[in-house]
Amino acid sequence: MIMSHRCRLPGWESKKMSAEQAASLIKDGMIIGTSGFTRAGEAKEVPLALAERAKKEPLKITLLTGASLGNDVDASLTNAGVLERRMPFQVDRTLRKAINKGEVLFSDIHLSEVVEQARHGHLGHMDIAIIEATAITEDGGIVPTASVGNSASFARLADKVIIEVNDIWPEALEGLHDIYIPEMRPERTPVAVTAADTRIGTPYIQVPPEKIAAIVLTHRPDSPSANVPADADTQHIADHLIAFFKSEVASGRLSNQLLPFQAGIGSMANAVLEGLGAAGFEGLTMYSEVLQDSAIKLLENGTFRFASATSITLGEEVGKRFWPNVEQYKDRILLRPQEISNLPEIIRRIGIIGINTALEFDIYGNVNSTHVCGTNMMNGIGGSGDFARNAHLSIFISKSLAKNGDISSIVPFVSHVDHCEHDVDILVTEHGLADLRGRAPRERALIIIENCADPLYRPALLDYFERACERGGHTPHLLEEALSWHQAVVESGSMRHLTESSSPA
Numbered sequence: 009m010i011m012s013h014r015c016r017l018p019g020w021e022s023k024k025m026s027a028e029q030a031a032s033l034i035k036d037g038m039i040i041g042t043s044g045f046t047r048a049g050e051a052k053e054v055p056l057a058l059a060e061r062a063k064k065e066p067l068k069i070t071l072l073t074g075a076s077l078g079n080d081v082d083a084s085l086t087n088a089g090v091l092e093r094r095m096p097f098q099v100d101r102t103l104r105k106a107i108n109k110g111e112v113l114f115s116d117i118h119l120s121e122v123v124e125q126a127r128h129g130h131l132g133h134m135d136i137a138i139i140e141a142t143a144i145t146e147d148g149g150i151v152p153t154a155s156v157g158n159s160a161s162f163a164r165l166a167d168k169v170i171i172e173v174n175d176i177w178p179e180a181l182e183g184l185h186d187i188y189i190p191e192m193r194p195e196r197t198p199v200a201v202t203a204a205d206t207r208i209g210t211p212y213i214q215v216p217p218e219k220i221a222a223i224v225l226t227h228r229p230d231s232p233s234a235n236v237p238a239d240a241d242t243q244h245i246a247d248h249l250i251a252f253f254k255s256e257v258a259s260g261r262l263s264n265q266l267l268p269f270q271a272g273i274g275s276m277a278n279a280v281l282e283g284l285g286a287a288g289f290e291g292l293t294m295y296s297e298v299l300q301d302s303a304i305k306l307l308e309n310g311t312f313r314f315a316s317a318t319s320i321t322l323g324e325e326v327g328k329r330f331w332p333n334v335e336q337y338k339d340r341i342l343l344r345p346q347e348i349s350n351l352p353e354i355i356r357r358i359g360i361i362g363i364n365t366a367l368e369f370d371i372y373g374n375v376n377s378t379h380v381c382g383t384n385m386m387n388g389i390g391g392s393g394d395f396a397r398n399a400h401l402s403i404f405i406s407k408s409l410a411k412n413g414d415i416s417s418i419v420p421f422v423s424h425v426d427h428c429e430h431d432v433d434i435l436v437t438e439h440g441l442a443d444l445r446g447r448a449p450r451e452r453a454l455i456i457i458e459n460c461a462d463p464l465y466r467p468a469l470l471d472y473f474e475r476a477c478e479r480g481g482h483t484p485h486l487l488e489e490a491l492s493w494h495q496a497v498v499e500s501g502s503m504r505h506l507t508e509s510s511s512p513a
Contacts, residue, residue, distance in 0.1 A: 027053035041162030047078030049155030074157020078231030120350035137166035149212035155319030238279035246283025362395035373429035382423030
């Protein structure tokens with residue numbers, strides 16, 4: 009039962025509604041913003057009630073979020089035909105299939121830019137924001153739950169706000185958040201975050217009480233993270249990175265406290281980050297988008313001193329340990345709006361070490377994070393571009409093989425470029441690490457092929473590069489062959505036949 013100290017706004021009972029009643033406020037053609045970032049803190053009951061309503065009363069909306077949603081919200085809305093347009097990031101298989109069939113229009117946007125575009129009118133006028141809350145303050149302030157994402161700006165931009173007060177969250181979450189919204193351009197002042205633990209805002213989202221159209225009482229947990237444990241390959245990637253960091257310390261380019269870490273979402277980045285725990289580093293910090301299991305473990309063992317992000321998404325085991333004891337972490341963790349967690353100004357100022365995952369990269373260092381064979385959307389660019397362009401060290405990791413070796417993750421030319429070679433410093437696979445800093449394209453190619461490619465595909469990649477060099481150019485390519493590796497996958501599902509003319513090194 010939601011107690012009065014969670015809903016402290018005087019007269020809040022007059023705004024109390026069921027999820028179905030609140031969903032009835034949403035009309036066909038509206039632009040809706042919801043809380044939620046990496047399956048954390050999403051509005052749950054109202055969107056699910058909207059999906060049920062749409063089965064009987066068809067309607068279409070544009071849906072903006074922070075990032076991906078949990079509790080099958082995206083799948084339910086997709087199956088009910090509710091989504092006309094979705095942005096900026098998703099991980100749902102049902103929605104992904106609809107996007108790739110052209111049934112849902114998907115706008116893939118850098119996560120730091122979503123509310124920037126929205127507040128300047130680029131994305132249309134927002135009608136309703138649906139925000140999950142731990143509590144509502146006496147003056148209508150929304151205390152978020154496990155994520156902030158774009159909730160603060162959505163609440164400011166929307167005509168009406170629906171609040172889902174979810175009593176499954178510990179009341180100790182109040183005070184964990186640091187809500188700050190930059191001024192409109194061109195009057196914006198510098199955002200005064202100078203370290204991971206800098207606080208500059210309020211612990212709640214400020215909303216005029218008259219904008220609150222409905223308060224829905226809920227009791228539903230976030231979906232647990234589905235990250236899998238480290239395997240031999242991810243451990244090798246972690247080992248290569250740790251050796252690299254130690255060499256940077258030995259050379260004097262980094263101190264033993266390194267620099268604040270950012271790590272993308274997913275099992276690979278989570279496993280690699282966790283590997284830092286055995287490396288002997290202490291007192292490190294994190295300035296990232298998401299705190300996964302690895303971040304909590306590194307806070308527990310002292311590797312991390314402080315962690316700043318916009319959401320917390322945990323597996324069941326770590327979640328059971330963390331959430332009941334969140335009070336013990338409040339002096340070492342804070343959650344910010346994603347335009348602050350991903351703000352290029354701050355990333356450059358404090359010197360981030362960014363670690364993100366690539367679907368594939370090519371012999372010159374271009375990275376594809378989003379499109380399978382250049383056409384089918386996977387999840388979206390997320391925040392990787394925010395960090396890659398602005399980080400002190402921009403690192404991309406990938407296993408060298410996919411589909412049991414039928415596909416090489418290192419190719420002559422990526423089928424879609426999310427991060428061009430100018431934004432990539434370090435590439436790492438289980439086979440090794442390629443330090444591309446200061447290297448010309450022809451040097452990059454040899455380093456990447458030798459250090460990162462799987463031995464099965466290394467001779468074919470070297471053969472391509474050597475023949476391209478004979479033709480010439482600053483960045484040598486055989487344009488008629490550059491995407492032939494992807495064409496092989498489209499036609500046969502495998503690149504293996506490309507290795508037949510050469511034996512593995």
